[in-house]
Each structure stands twice: as C-alpha cells, then as structure tokens.
Amino acid sequence: MTKQTGRGFPLPVASLFLVAVMGLPVLWLAYSGLVATSSGSNGLAATMLPTALRETGLLMASVGIITGVTGLLAAWLVSHFEFPLRRVFDWALVLPLAVPTYLAAYSYVEFLGFTGPIQTFIRSINGATTLKEYWFPDIKSQWGGALVLSSVLYPYVYVACRSFFLMQSTSLTIAARTLGAGSLRTFFTVTLPLSRPPLVVGMTLAMMEVVNDLGAVQYFGINAITAIIYSTWINRSDFGGAAQLAVTVVLVIGLLIIAEQRARRDRVYLANRDNRVPPARAQLRGAGKWVAFGFCLVLFAFGFGIPAGELFYLAFRLVLPETVSMTLTALVPTVMLATSGAVLTVIIGLFAAKQGRRGSVSGGAIRLATLGYAIPGTVLALGLLQPLGQADLWFNRMTMALWDWRPGLILSGSIAALLYVYSIRFLAVSHSTLDAAMKKRGDGMLDAGRVLGAGRLELLFKIDLPTLSPAILSAATLVFVEIVKELPATLLLRPLGIDTLATMVYSRANVGLFAQAALPALFIVLAGLIPVVLATRLGDRRKV
Amino acid sequence: MNKTTRLALALLSTVALTGIAAPAFAQSGEVNIYSYREQSLLQPLLDKFSAETGIKPNVLFAGDGLLERVAAEGELSPADVVLTVDIGNLVGAEEQGLTQKITTPVLDERVPQAFRATDDNWTALSLRSRVFYVSKDRVDATALTYDDLATPEWKGRICTRSGNHAYNIGLIAHYIAEHGIDAARVWLGKVRDNLAMAPSGNDRIQVKNILEGTCDLAITNTYYMGAMLHNEAEPEQKDWANSARIIYPDAETDGTQVNVAGGFIAKYAPNVENANTLIAFLLSDEAQAIYADTNYEFPVVPSAPINELVASWGTLKPSQVSLVDVASHRAEAAALVDELKFDEGPQN
Numbered sequence: 005m006t007k008q009t010g011r012g013f014p015l016p017v018a019s020l021f022l023v024a025v026m027g028l029p030v031l032w033l034a035y036s037g038l039v040a041t042s043s044g045s046n047g048l049a050a051t052m053l054p055t056a057l058r059e060t061g062l063l064m065a066s067v068g069i070i071t072g073v074t075g076l077l078a079a080w081l082v083s084h085f086e087f088p089l090r091r092v093f094d095w096a097l098v099l100p101l102a103v104p105t106y107l108a109a110y111s112y113v114e115f116l117g118f119t120g121p122i123q124t125f126i127r128s129i130n131g132a133t134t135l136k137e138y139w140f141p142d143i144k145s146q147w148g149g150a151l152v153l154s155s156v157l158y159p160y161v162y163v164a165c166r167s168f169f170l171m172q173s174t175s176l177t178i179a180a181r182t183l184g185a186g187s188l189r190t191f192f193t194v195t196l197p198l199s200r201p202p203l204v205v206g207m208t209l210a211m212m213e214v215v216n217d218l219g220a221v222q223y224f225g226i227n228a229i230t231a232i233i234y235s236t237w238i239n240r241s242d243f244g245g246a247a248q249l250a251v252t253v254v255l256v257i258g259l260l261i262i263a264e265q266r267a268r269r270d271r272v273y274l275a276n277r278d279n280r281v282p283p284a285r286a287q288l289r290g291a292g293k294w295v296a297f298g299f300c301l302v303l304f305a306f307g308f309g310i311p312a313g314e315l316f317y318l319a320f321r322l323v324l325p326e327t328v329s330m331t332l333t334a335l336v337p338t339v340m341l342a343t344s345g346a347v348l349t350v351i352i353g354l355f356a357a358k359q360g361r362r363g364s365v366s367g368g369a370i371r372l373a374t375l376g377y378a379i380p381g382t383v384l385a386l387g388l389l390q391p392l393g394q395a396d397l398w399f400n401r402m403t404m405a406l407w408d409w410r411p412g413l414i415l416s417g418s419i420a421a422l423l424y425v426y427s428i429r430f431l432a433v434s435h436s437t438l439d440a441a442m443k444k445r446g447d448g449m450l451d452a453g454r455v456l457g458a459g460r461l462e463l464l465f466k467i468d469l470p471t472l473s474p475a476i477l478s479a480a481t482l483v484f485v486e487i488v489k490e491l492p493a494t495l496l497l498r499p500l501g502i503d504t505l506a507t508m509v510y511s512r513a514n515v516g517l518f519a520q521a522a523l524p525a526l527f528i529v530l531a532g533l534i535p536v537v538l539a540t541r542l543g544d545r546r547k548v
Numbered sequence: 549m550n551k552t553t554r555l556a557l558a559l560l561s562t563v564a565l566t567g568i569a570a571p572a573f574a575q576s577g578e579v580n581i582y583s584y585r586e587q588s589l590l591q592p593l594l595d596k597f598s599a600e601t602g603i604k605p606n607v608l609f610a611g612d613g614l615l616e617r618v619a620a621e622g623e624l625s626p627a628d629v630v631l632t633v634d635i636g637n638l639v640g641a642e643e644q645g646l647t648q649k650i651t652t653p654v655l656d657e658r659v660p661q662a663f664r665a666t667d668d669n670w671t672a673l674s675l676r677s678r679v680f681y682v683s684k685d686r687v688d689a690t691a692l693t694y695d696d697l698a699t700p701e702w703k704g705r706i707c708t709r710s711g712n713h714a715y716n717i718g719l720i721a722h723y724i725a726e727h728g729i730d731a732a733r734v735w736l737g738k739v740r741d742n743l744a745m746a747p748s749g750n751d752r753i754q755v756k757n758i759l760e761g762t763c764d765l766a767i768t769n770t771y772y773m774g775a776m777l778h779n780e781a782e783p784e785q786k787d788w789a790n791s792a793r794i795i796y797p798d799a800e801t802d803g804t805q806v807n808v809a810g811g812f813i814a815k816y817a818p819n820v821e822n823a824n825t826l827i828a829f830l831l832s833d834e835a836q837a838i839y840a841d842t843n844y845e846f847p848v849v850p851s852a853p854i855n856e857l858v859a860s861w862g863t864l865k866p867s868q869v870s871l872v873d874v875a876s877h878r879a880e881a882a883a884l885v886d887e888l889k890f891d892e893g894p895q896n
Contacts, residue, residue, distance in 0.1 A: 051886045113749070118760040119784050134761025144748045222710060225748020227891050235712040238612055239882030241640060322781045386616055393620035400624060413624050417608075417617070496617060500580055500608040500626060511586040511609050519781030520588070 016366040019359045019373075022352070026373040026428050029387030030254060033247040033379075036387075040244020047236050047245030048252065052227060060229045063150055063221070064211040070154035071210040075161025076203055078303055080195060083169035084177070084187075086285045087293045093300040094166075100307025101159040101482070102532025104489040104506070106219030107525050108156045109149075110518060111314035113223065116143045149224040155306040157213055160482075161206030164437060167478040168202040168444060187286065201443060204264055205436040212378045212432065215253060218492070229253055230380045243386070250383045257378040262371060312529055319522035330508060331524045338504040339531060341419070341494075342487040345426035346535075349483045350476060352427055353434030354468075357442055360435075370435070377432035381425075381492030388425055388497065392416040417499050425493045430486050434479040441475030485532040505531065578604045579822040582614050583631040585809060589843050590631070596838070597829050603822050618646050618814055627814040628823040631673070634714045638670040638810050639875040647812040648820070654828040658849045662870065663808060672808035672871075673830050674845040677864060678719045679804065681766040681773070681792040683758045694723060694797045694805075697765075698738035704894070706739065707754040707763035710747045711890035712882065715769060715807070718874065720881035722805040725873045729880055737888050746893030752776060752785065759791040769807075770794065770864075774844025774857050794861040803867035809845065 024031075037047070050056075081087070082094045114120055123140055132138045142148065176198070180190040214221075221228040229249070237246035288296055360370035376384060392415040403409045415421055449471065453463050469476065491506045498507065505524045512521035583590055587609055594605045608627075610617070615637060618627050630646075632638060641647050647669040655664060655671055663672035680692055697706060708716060724732045744763035749756075754766035755776065776789035796804045811830070813823045829835055836852035839845050844858050885891070 052889060052891070055889065055892060113753075118756065119787070136761050142745075223749060225710070225746050225891070231710065231712055231891075232886075234612070235882055235886070238714065239636075239712060239717045239885075240879045241636075242879075243616075318782070324781070382613055386613055389613075389616055389620035393622055393624075396624055397622055410624075413621060413626070416621055416624075417626075495610045496613045498608070498610075500582075501606050503609075507609070510611070512588070517588065517779075517781065519779075 016359065016362055016369065018355075019362070019366040019369040022356060022359065023369045023373045026352075026376060026431060028391055029384050029425075029428065030251065030375065030379065032391050033383065033387040034251045036244050037248035037251050040242070040248065043244070045242050045244040045248065047233075047242065047248040050232050050236065050249075052232055053229075053249075056227050056229045056232050059146065059227045060215065062146060063153070063226060063228070064214050066147075066150035067154050067157060067214050068207045068211045070150065071158040071161050072203060072207045074154070074303055075158040075206055076165050076196075076199060078158070078300060079162050079165035079169060080191060080199075081296045081300065083166060084195075084285055085296060086287045087296040089297060089300075090285075093304065096304055096308070097162055097300060098159050098481075099304070099529075099533065100156040100311075101163070101485050102489070102529045103156045103308065103311045104491070104509075104525075104528065105153055105156060105213065105217050106223070106491075106513070107315065107509070107528075108152050108311045109220035109223045110513070111311035112143055112148070112152045114518075115310055115314055116140075144224045146224075146226055149221060149226050152224075153214060153217070153220060154210075155303075156311070157210040158303065158307065160209040160213075161203060163478050163482060164202035164206035164209075164440065165199055167437070167474050168199060168440060170474050201440045205440050208261060208264075209377070209433060209436065212257065215257065215378050216380050218380060218382075233380060233383060237383075237386075246383065247387070250379055254375050254378050258372065258375050261375075262368075265371070312526070315522045315526050315529070318519050319526050322519065323523070324520065327520050327523050330503075331505070331527055334503045334505045334508050334524060335527060335531075337502050338488055338506075338528075341422060341426075341504065342484045342531070345423055345430070345487045346480045346484040348423055349427045349430050349434045350438075350480045352431055353438050353479060354472075354476075356431065356435045357439040360439060361442065361447075374432040374435050376428035377430065381429065381490065382496060384429060385425060385493040385496040388421065388428075389416065392421055392424075417497065419499065421497045422494060425497055426483075426487050426490065429490065429493065430483045433482045433486060437479040437482065438472065438475050441472050445471055481535040484535045488528055488531045577602060577822075578606060579819050579826050580626045580628045581605055581607045581631060581826075582618060582627045582629075582814075583607055583609050584611060584614060584633055584637070585609075585631050589839075592842060593830065593835055593838050596834065597826060601822075601825055601829070603825065605826070615641055615644065615646060619644055623816045625814060625816050626818060628817040628819045629811055629813055629826050631809070631811040633807075633809045634718060635808055635810075635871045635875045636714065636718070636878045638665070638672075638808070638812060639872055641812055642669045646815055648815050648817065650813055650824060650827055652824040652828040654831050658831050658851075660848075660850060663810075663848050665872075670810055670812040671827065671831075672810040672848045674809045674836075674839040674843070674848055675806050675864075675866070676809070676845050677770045677796065677804050677806050677866075678715055678767060679770055680795045680797055681755050681758060681768050682795055683764045684791060684793055686761075686764045689795065691800055692795050692797055693801060694719075695735065696797075697742060697767075698735050702742045702765065704742065704744050705764040706742045706767070707744055707757045707765070708747055708767040709750055709754060711885035715751070716767070717878055717881045717885070718807045719767070719805055720884060721877040722867065722869060722874045724877040724880055724884075725869045726802065726867070729877075729884075732881075733884060733888070736884055736890065740888055740890050741894045741896055743894050747891050752788065755792055756785075756788045759788050766792065770846075770858070770861070771844035773861065774855070777857070796862055796864060798867065799862065799865050802869075803865045805869075806846075806864075806866045806871075808848070808871065809839075810848075 078097050082090055116122060118135055126138065126140065130138055176194050177190055180194045185193065215229065218230045218234070222231060233246050233249045236242050236249060356370045356373060360367045396413050396415050399414065400410050403411060449467050450463055453467050458466065489506060491510055494504055495507050495510060498504070505528045508524040509521045509528065590607065598604055614630065618625050618630060630641065642665060650668045650671060655668055659671050664670065682689065696702065710716070720732065720736060723735060751768045751772050754768050755772065757763045758766055773789055773794055776785040779785040798804055811827065813820065813827065817823050831849055833852055836847040836849050840847050840852065840855040840858065844855055846854060846858070846864060
C-alpha cells in the first residue's frame with residue numbers, strides 16, 4: 005500500500021508490477037537478444053542499418069513536424085474561433101484516424117499514380133503515352149511517405165490539443181486579449197507555450213506510429229528500420245538478431261521521450277482554478293474566416309476525403325456477395341474486441357497516470373510501461389507468443405498432475421492474448437491523453453476532497469472521473485479506433501476461426517486484390533466513426 | 549459526470565464485459581489449418597474437401613510468424629496442417645522440429661522426389677516461378693537469362709520489389725546455389741545498378757511500371773499474369789498485364805528458378821488421420837486443377853493438367869538445383885541484399 009500522497013514511499017510496488025506485466029514481451033525480446041549474442045548473432049551489424057536509421061529518422065521528424073503544425077493549428081482554430089462549418093470540422097477532423105496507414109498509402113498511389121484520375125487527365129491534355137514524356141512527382145518516395153502518413157496521423161495532435169483546449173480555462177486567453185494582444189500574438193505567446201504537453205504527446209504518438217508501420221513504408225520503398233528487423237528475422241532466420249534491433253529501437257525512442265520530459269520538468273503549468281469560464285469563440289471575419297475554413301477543408305480532404313473516396317469507388321464498382329458476407333461476419337468480433345480493449349486500456353491508463361505522479365521512480369517505471377507502442381506489432385506479438393505458450397504448458401501440466409485434466413490453450417491464441425497485446429500496444433495512447441489532462445487539472449480538487457473526508461472511491465467517482473471525462477472519452481475513442489485498425493498483432497495472436505475487419509483487408513490486399521479489400525476497409529473507417537462522433541458530442545456537453 | 553456520459557460509459561462497459569467465447573474444437577471430424585495462403589484460393593479447395601470427406605476445416609490465416617506460433621503452442625497446439633509458401637518456411641519448419649512424417653501413400657505415388665522432403669516431413673503442393681515480364685512494345689528479345697539482367701543493355705530498365713522479400717531472396721539464393729556466392733555478389737551488384745529506380749511496391753506494381761513506361765522488364769512471379777488478366781474487380785490491372793509478356797529465364801540453358809507452395813503436418817497434430825486425408829486431397833487431380841485454374845500456378849503432380857492460359861506463356865523447364873540446397877543459401881542471399889544496399893537502388 006502506498007501512502008495517500010505517495011511521496012517518499014521507497015518502492016512503488018504497483019508501478020513496478022504494471023511495468024512487469026506491460027513489459028513482458030519487451031523483456032522477453034531483450035532476453036532473447038542477449039542470449040543470441042553468445043551464439044554470435046549481431047542484428048546491429050547490418051550494412052543497411054545507418055541508411056534505415058537515417059530514412060526512419062527523417063520520416064519521423066517530417067511526420068512529427070507536419071502533424072504538429074497542422075494538428076495544433078486545426079485544434080486552435082476550432083476551439084477558439086467561429087467560422088463556416090466549424091461545428092462539422094470539430095468532429096470531422098478526427099476521422100482520418102480511422103484510415104489505416106497502409107490503406108492511405110495504397111489509395112494515394114492509385115489516386116496520384118499513372119492510371120489515376122490526375123495523371124490520366126494530364127495525358128488527355130498533353131497526348132503523352134508514357135511517364136517518360138512528362139514530369140509528375142513520384143508519391144512512392146520519402147517525401148510522399150511523409151505527406152501521406154501525416155495526412156492520416158495529424159488527428160493524434162488534433163485530438164490531444166483539442167481536449168486540452170476544451171479543459172483549459174479561457175481566462176488566460178481573455179487576459180491576453182484584454183491587454184491588447186491580437187489573435188496571432190495570443191496564439192504565439194499564450195496558447196502555444198501552454199499547449200506544449202498535448203502537442204508533444206500527439207507528435208510522439210504519430211512518430212511512434214511511423215516506427216511501427218511496415219505496410220505503408222514498404223509500399224513506398226522507404227528503407228525503414230522495420231524492414232531490417234523483418235529481414236533479419238525471416239530471411240536470416242535470426243530471431244535473436246531481430247530482437248536486438250527491436251529492443252534497441254525501443255530504447256532509443258524511450259530516451260527521446262525521457263529527454264523531452266526532462267526538458268519540460270521544471271515548468272509549472274498553471275492549475276486550472278477557474279473552470280467556469282466558458283470558451284468564448286471569436287467570430288472570424290472577412291478573409292480570415294475563409295482561410296480557416298479552407299485550411300480545415302484541405303486537411304479533411306487529404307486525410308479522409310481522398311482515401312475514403314478511393315475505397316468507396318473500389319468497393320462499390322463491383323459488389324461481390326461473398327465480400328459482403330465476409331465483411332459482416334467480421335464486424336461483430338471487431339467491435340467487441342475494440343470495445344473491450346478500449347475499456348481495459350483506459351482503466352490501465354488511468355491507473356498508470358495516477359501511479360506515475362507518485363514520484364520519480366514511479367514516473368520512470370510508468371514511462372517504461374508505455375513503450376509498447378514503439379514496437380512493430382508483429383515483433384511485440386512474437387515477444388508474447390513464447391511466454392504465453394510456456395504459461396499454458398505449465399498450467400496444463402499442473403492440472404494433469406492434480407486432476408488428470410488438460411484444458412488446452414487458455415492464454416495463447418485466445419481473446420485474452422489479444423486484449424493483453426492491445427493494452428500493451430495502446431497504453432501509451434490512453435496514458436498520455438489522461439496524463440496530460442491530469443497535469444492540466446492539477447490536484448487541488450482532490451486535496452480539497454480529501455480534506456473534506458472523502459474516501460478513495462468517492463474521490464474517484466465524484467471528482468476524478470467527472471473532471472477527466474473529456475480526456476477519458478478522447479482516450480477511449482483513440483484506442484477503439486486503433487484496435488479496429490490494428491493488424492500485425494491481431495493477425496498472429498487471434499484464435500482459430502475468428503477474423504477481424506483488418507485481417508480480412510490484409511488477406512485480400514496481401515495478394516493484390518484491393519478491390520475485395522475495399523469493403524471491409526470501408527467498414528474499418530465506419531467503425532471508427534461511431535466512437536469519434538460519440539466522444540466529440542459528449543465531450544462538448546459540460547456543465548456551465 | 550452528467551447522465552449521457554454515465555450512460556455511455558455504462559453501455560461501453562456492458563459491451564466490453566460480455567466478452568467473446570472462444571470456439572471449442574472438437575476432436576472428431578475436424579482438421580485445423582494454419583495457413584500463410586489467403587482465403588480466396590483456399591476456400592474452393594476446402595469446400596470441395598469437406599463435401600467429399602465430411603471433415604470440417606477450421607482455418608487460421610496469418611502471415612509471417614505462424615511457425616513461431618506453432619512452436620510456442622508446443623504440445624498443446626491445435627494445428628494439424630500448416631500451409632505455407634516459399635521453400636524456406638518448409639525446410640525451416642522441419643529444422644525446428646515442428647513437423648511429422650506424412651504417411652498417406654498418395655505422396656510417394658504423385659509427388660516427384662525433388663518436391664518433397666527426403667523423409668516426407670513436408671511436401672510441395674504447387675509450383676511457381678520467378679520470371680521476366682517484358683514490355684510488348686519496347687523489348688524484342690524472346691529468350692533471356694538471369695545473367696542478362698547484369699548486362700549494360702538493361703541499364704535503367706529493370707523493376708523489382710524489395711530485395712528483402714521472400715520471393716527475391718528465393719531467386720538470389722537460387723543463383724548462389726548455382727554459381728556460388730562470389731559470382732552472385734558481382735551479378736546482384738550489376739542488377740542493382742541496372743534498376744530503373746529503388747525497389748518499391750508489390751509484384752503487380754512492377755508490371756504497372758511497364759505500362760507507365762518507367763521500366764521495360766519486371767522480375768515477378770508467374771501466376772500474377774493470370775490473376776491480373778482475370779481481375780474483374782479491378783479491370784485496370786488487365787491493362788497492366790496486357791502491356792507485358794512473359795519470358796522464362798534460362799529456359800534454353802540451366803532451366804528456370806522454381807519456388808513452391810506447400811504444407812506439412814504439425815508434430816503435435818490432434819487429428820493426424822484427417823491431416824493426412826487433407827494432404828492426400830490437396831494432391832488429387834481436382835485439387836491440383838484448382839491450384840492451376842484459380843491461382844495460375846503449376847501443379848506439383850506431373851500428370852495434372854496445366855491451365856491453358858499458363859501453357860500459352862511457354863513451357864517451364866524447371867532448374868535442376870535442389871530446393872533444399874536453395875533454402876540453405878537464404879541467409880547468404882539476405883546478407884548480400886544488405887551488403888550491396890540493393891534496396892537503395894542504382895549506385896551509378
């Protein structure tokens with residue numbers, strides 16, 4: 005048991021336990037990697053490693069910058085101003101999140117490719133027959149990858165900043181405006197510095213998604229670090245070497261995150277003392293109103309319009325009855341898994357965010373526990389296969405010895421394994437959202453509650469959950485959508501006979517049958533819409 | 549917390565806690581299949597199989613990592629039959645001790661020794677080959693060799709997917725098995741410098757590149773030609789395929805590289821008898837015809853007929869290099885791809 009304030013307690017048992025449970029696959033990978041060194045494996049000896057680090061690093065940096073700028077701007081616009089269709093953009097700008105990166109990659113290659121509408125139109129004008137006769141940028145490149153990935157990843161920043169602005173008292177902004185600062189100056193001197201925590205959270209999530217992505221980067225021909233991990237594992241049959249690489253990547257990312265947090269450590273964010281100042285949105289006039297409108301429209305069109313339109317076109321150009329029936333069979337398991345996974349991950353995220361505030365050992369431990377997001381899904385699943393299989397084996401041996409009964413596989417290849425891997429993968433998503441919200445809120449109200457004699461549960465239900473509800477819903481939404489999209493771990497760990505929408509898409513797209521993959525892919529997007537709409541609607545209704 | 553929020557959270561929790569019951573697997577009249585091969589090819593085969601035998605197939609379709617899953621599940625694994633592509637997976641499974649002897653007599657009767665394990669621990673079920681798709685408009689050659697790819701004539705005209713993909717690793721390993729590692733290093737370096745661009749996209753995209761005019765020769769698997777020509781859902785792929793014709797490399801010399809799709813019976817298979825029945829069925833004439841006609845592969849059974857369209861591309865003369873030998877050079881092939889930075893594209 006930790007003390008109420010938690011400071012000065014020597015060993016944060018709860019945090020360490022969480023790290024052990026969440027870190028199991030990484031620990032297993034690290035162990036495999038270390039064991040492999042003795043047999044001469046060296047995954048880090050790859051000639052292509054510097055190239056891969058450079059290309060992955062460039063891609064991460066560019067995606068980080070693009071998503072950071074666009075996501076923050078969009079969140080700032082919809083929460084501080086009134087302009088045409090603002091209410092629609094408010095939730096619509098989250099939608100690109102429902103488009104998996106690999107589908108976005110495919111859609112853009114089709115749309116901007118030689119046989120796509122744009123180039124076909126160009127050829128109809130200039131009469132060319134091959135690409136050698138005219139110039140057109142090749143989307144299958146480093147810059148193309150950065151743009152396409154950013155177009156569907158900016159919602160991480162948008163959602164984090166938006167819920168931050170919603171919870172933020174507008175008193176500071178109002179004060180700045182009263183003192184005569186214009187919108188832009190207020191943005192740069194007040195809003196931007198205050199937004200650093202959610203901005204960094206969003207950018208970090210987007211960049212981790214880049215590291216984890218395999219499908220899109222391969223399609224674009226970018227030499228990413230994941231490709232080397234795969235080649236080491238599959239082609240050289242060197243799992244140990246692959247594990248060494250994967251763990252190194254995780255360590256590097258972990259250090260980056262910790263460095264950023266150290267840089268921010270000494271700043272004190274004003275606790276929100278005045279929660280009752282409703283956000284007053286300034287009415288934009290003249291050109292400004294259309295600039296804001298145009299910006300949001302472009303963002304939406306690139307992140308959602310083009311990929312969803314391409315999928316829609318492919319899905320309904322030829323509807324096969326078997327495609328419809330297989331899509332419908334996958335729908336229920338997908339929604340079930342995503343819902344249970346989201347609830348579980350948010351609960352663990354709340355617990356982790358609470359624990360993480362109990363001192364530096366705890367904080368460090370929790371940060372470690374959230375690194376699962378940076379590991380390629382397949383590698384994470386591989387790190388889980390053996391420990392789970394071993395646990396099943398021990399359990400079966402025990403039941404055999406005691407009651408002569410063999411229950412078979414309980415953990416491996418079961419729903420439990422999937423929920424486990426989802427909570428590891430997406431703890432970072434829920435934890436970071438909730439943690440930023442807690443930092444913003446401060447502990448004043450909780451302290452007041454304690455002084456007034458409220459018990460732990462009462463505090464949780466009367467103060468914690470209500471004050472955090474926008475963040476809780478944001479977190480649950482993000483995780484739900486993530487799970488619906490999640491492919492590699494689901495593919496490898498799911499039970500015999502269960503298919504999700506994402507695995508359906510993969511099984512078709514894998515052999516180049518994108519037209520058959522389009523309908524389940526559209527449903528992934530649709531499934532992602534439900535919680536998005538729900539969360540944004542609920543998040544807006546605050547007591548005034 | 550207001551009412552709506554509370555209601556929403558309550559709803560979420562209810563749905564979440566309902567959970568999903570994992571299906572239980574009866575031990576009679578079923579066969580559990582772990583498959584690398586995707587459903588649309590497998591489904592017609594399995595429909596016929598269960599209609600004929602009354603055995604119910606349960607399928608887990610996944611990609612890389614299936615062998616690791618079987619290994620991790622150990623003696624509790626429900627897997628009976630594992631279906632996979634690439635010789636590396638079959639040989640690897642046997643080396644990891646995941647296989648058992650296939651006992652159906654059909655194996656000896658119908659599969660040539662070159663296409664199954666010496667101890668019958670795995671078998672090929674169909675064959676495919678990595679060949680050249682050349683532009684109908686810009687290439688006149690009717691016969692080419694793998695070595696031609698390294699000649700100056702093809703500078704800036706070749707397309708292929710990532711060198712790290714299993715299909716290309718198989719091709720490079722085949723070259724190593726045939727000519728040795730040093731010759732392979734020189735050859736692959738020249739092929740890299742003849743690429744039109746850094747490798748990207750999948751096999752079909754390479755053929756699309758021919759239509760676009762960005763390259764004149766694509767290194768791609770045989771069956772994609774059939775798959776694209778018959779792709780009603782995406783008719784534009786017919787145009788891609790129609791821009792190219794197939795040349796079997798080395799057809800007039802050592803023979804063309806061949807890879808396999810195959811399967812094995814898992815060591816701890818709970819339904820061994822049904823597993824053998826399934827393997828026997830997959831080697832039957834009608835199953836081999838499905839491999840040939842729905843997926844445009846070559847049957848592994850010599851007496852089974854080849855699809856007409858496939859036959860129209862010419863005659864496959866398979867290379868005599870042993871598949872097991874090829875599989876043993878895969879790690880070297882991957883090391884070469886890495887060492888030569890093949891995926892960065894041409895260096896001069």
